[in-house]
Amino acid sequence: MATPEEEALRVQIADLNMALARNEPLIPLFANALQANGVIPEAVSLSAANQHNNAISRAGGLITSCMSSVKLTPSKFGVIVKVLTDVGLKESGDSLVRALIAKGGEIQETDGAQSYSGTANNEAQAVSGNGHTRDVDVSSVIKILDKVLNENQVAINDAFEGSIPDIARELSQCDIITKSVLKSPTYEAIIGNFRSGMRCTDTLLSLENYCFSFLQGLGNVGGPVNKAAKMLEKKWIEAVRKETGAEIEFKK
Structure with missing residues (x-):
């Protein structure tokens, strides 16, 4: 054993x-x-x-x-x-x-x-571009990412319009949304599932990986949805850097 x-x-x-x-x-x-x-x-x-x-x-x-x-x-x-x-x-x-x-x-x-x-x-470490590390609380980063989502809700919603079923299929494959949301997808339900999952991460690495899956799923849809994903990634990185001095990156 x-x-x-x-x-x-x-x-x-x-x-x-x-x-x-x-x-x-x-x-x-x-x-x-x-x-x-x-x-x-x-x-x-x-x-x-x-x-x-x-x-x-x-x-x-x-x-x-x-x-x-x-x-x-x-x-x-x-x-x-x-x-x-x-x-x-x-x-x-x-x-x-x-x-x-x-x-x-x-x-x-x-x-x-x-x-x-x-x-x-619940402390995590972010590695900055110059190789230095800074302690950053994961819950604080989650709040920052959530705030950016709220601030850009109109633009993201507009980009999602007409592509909700495709977005749902991609995010279901990434295990971001539930089966029930996949059956009846809406912007609110998709973002709600993403936020719930984000709040369940307890390390910076797991948060970055989770957000990467979300952004990658959106990127796979292409068009305005892909552009929205790139915009969101950029704004997330900038907001975390500005408010905590830490560097985060979304990749696997």
Whole structure:
């Protein structure tokens, strides 16, 4: 039977891979720290440092090795969380802790001085264009995105006119709207479903991924709807930057 540590790491694999791939300069730092703490072997660390491999492949190799290590020594889970925090991926570390708690586990004391002292909370990190990180509360970002939606409701509604069924089909495939809304789609119902889903995200990464799916679905419709999606993305980025000083990006 898998341990809570294994289960927690397994459910976070995709987000961890994405976080590392999107912050490629951190991959060798993360790898070196993991090796120094006995979580991964030297060969895996060297492979992660090889820039001839793409970022997703390098990140995937690290996380796979972490899984093997945690399976043998559950206490290594705490080391992984601490290393994530130390290299600037605190959001990912906190997500791991939340996942562990959800699986009925708890952070164990790690070997030596490498114990985890952070707390899981609703803080996330945004990476700015110059590579620096800034703490930003996810709920604050959601409020900003919601505000931009309200401010541009007329323009978005106009762009959606005549394309509601197509929009609903695309967003249903992205799991943005419910089956009932797909059957009887309206602008209000579609945006209402999107807002509800947005408020259920608890990390910046999951929020960005969710909004990316929404924007991509709109973009697939083409025409004015695609232009509305691009406008919304631009205004979201500008608003978050202006009000929090943080940089967000919508991509997978």
